Amino acid sequence: MKYVLIVGDGMADYPVPELDGKTPLQVARKPNMDAIASKGRSGLLRTVPDGMSSGSDTAILSVLGYKPEQLLVGRGALEAAARGIELKGNDVAFRCNIIAEENGILADYSAGHITTKEAVQLIASLKKAFEKPGEIEFFAGLDYRHFLVMRNLRDSSLIECNPPHDVTGAEIEEVLPKAKSEKVEDAVNQLRTIILESKNVLENHPINIARRKAGKRPGNMVWLWGGGEKPSMPTFREKFGLRAAVISAVDLVKGIGTYAGMQVVNVHGATGMYDTNFEGKANAALKALEANDFVFVHVEAPDEAGHERDSGKKIQAIEDLDKRLLGKLIKGLKEPYAIAVLPDHPTPITVGTHTRDPVPFAIRSPFWVADGVQKFDEVSAKAGGFGLVNNESLVGLLVSTGENATSEIHSVR
Numbered sequence: 178m179k180y181v182l183i184v185g186d187g188m189a190d191y192p193v194p195e196l197d198g199k200t201p202l203q204v205a206r207k208p209n210m211d212a213i214a215s216k217g218r219s220g221l222l223r224t225v226p227d228g229m230s231s232g233s234d235t236a237i238l239s240v241l242g243y244k245p246e247q248l249l250v251g252r253g254a255l256e257a258a259a260r261g262i263e264l265k266g267n268d269v270a271f272r273c274n275i276i277a278e279e280n281g282i283l284a285d286y287s288a289g290h291i292t293t294k295e296a297v298q299l300i301a302s303l304k305k306a307f308e309k310p311g312e313i314e315f316f317a318g319l320d321y322r323h324f325l326v327m328r329n330l331r332d333s334s335l336i337e338c339n340p341p342h343d344v345t346g347a348e349i350e351e352v353l354p355k356a357k358s359e360k361v362e363d364a365v366n367q368l369r370t371i372i373l374e375s376k377n378v379l380e381n382h383p384i385n386i387a388r389r390k391a392g393k394r395p396g397n398m399v400w401l402w403g404g405g406e407k408p409s410m411p412t413f414r415e416k417f418g419l420r421a422a423v424i425s426a427v428d429l430v431k432g433i434g435t436y437a438g439m440q441v442v443n444v445h446g447a448t449g450m451y452d453t454n455f456e457g458k459a460n461a462a463l464k465a466l467e468a469n470d471f472v473f474v475h476v477e478a479p480d481e482a483g484h485e486r487d488s489g490k491k492i493q494a495i496e497d498l499d500k501r502l503l504g505k506l507i508k509g510l511k512e513p514y515a516i517a518v519l520p521d522h523p524t525p526i527t528v529g530t531h532t533r534d535p536v537p538f539a540i541r542s543p544f545w546v547a548d549g550v551q552k553f554d555e556v557s558a559k560a561g562g563f564g565l566v567n568n569e570s571l572v573g574l575l576v577s578t579g580e581n582a583t584s585e586i587h588s589v590r
């Protein structure tokens with residue numbers, strides 16, 4: 178028995194006026210998702226516990242059967258893991274964005290989507306200026322997304338940082354990191370100093386002189402946020418007794434997979450955008466199932482369309498996921514399998530960011546009787562056999578469909 182989990186990031190939505198009050202899932206042609214619903218069982222799943230923000234980190238940990246409220250994971254730590262940066266018990270990894278500052282304002286969280294090639298040179302200069310080995314270390318990542326690790330800091334939850342994409346246009350002095358307790362005051366002062374003084378290092382850097390000449394925004398400051406320690410969590414295999422692999426273009430998801438002990442499969446041409454290699458992901462999933470019992474395939478594109486408030490792109494992303502990935506994957510599956518499809522959270526077109534609403538899900542297993550639901554969407558799933566499932570592990574439900582069922586299985590309803 179093989180298990181397949183398909184997550185279309187941000188795929189769920191609200192009724193959209195230009196779609197005659199329908200959601201993108203209701204409008205999209207998606208025969209494969211609909212077949213999972215019509216031959217399986219559906220429901221609504223709450224993936225964001227009360228009091229937590231509706232990020233993909235929280236929602237995906239929930240879907241995989243971890244309790245995000247008990248893990249206190251920072252995004253920096255998850256993404257660092259995907260880049261191979263090792264954290265010891267008390268080390269805290271922060272995301273270090275290269276940003277554009279203009280007249281004291283945080284003008285652009287991505288410094289005009291600065292390239293990796295340019296950013297690596299900026300990070301090298303910051304290393305020279307601020308690095309203290311064993312205490313403060315910089316690591317280059319991709320594009321505008323880099324890392325700063327504070328060794329032996331601990332208590333990252335006492336440091337309040339603003340994600341730069343949430344404070345674009347704000348006065349930098351107003352949104353710098355803050356200490357919630359005296360314990361972390363020194364660390365917070367260091368973070369604030371690095372942010373403010375990074376401008377001295379970067380403002381007239383040759384890379385930025387060249388960018389300005391080309392009419393591009395300079396990467397003239399860094400922004401530190403998303404600090405977190407290495408989460409201590411049981412592996413997926415310890416929880417469910419299954420060998421698992423994860424396929425995603427997104428570091429956050431790969432990092433969760435790394436800490437969960439999954440095989441992280443990199444797919445050539447997987448971009449996290451509309452042009453991602455859907456077929457390549459299907460092939461990689463089939464290959465991963467030769468050595469694993471479980472594969473988790475994540476597609477970011479519908480979330481991007483939600484943030485762009487573009488219903489056409491969202492419908493296209495759902496149709497591409499359905500036909501080019503899911504269709505190809507199902508066709509290639511030789512052994513008996515159970516399969517689940519769902520979003521991690523909604524990213525409604527009319528809102529432009531994540532919401533906390535329960536998401537529709539459908540699971541098909543060779544051992545289950547269908548519940549009569551015909552389509553996979555927000556409205557159809559409400560009538561499904563599972564009803565509303567609160568913060569329970571979707572994977573627990575999925576693996577309860579086969580002979581590998583373990584004590585993790587939760588009762589339904």
Ligand SMILES: [Zn+2]
Nearest residue numbers: 187480524531
């Ligand atoms: Zn998103």
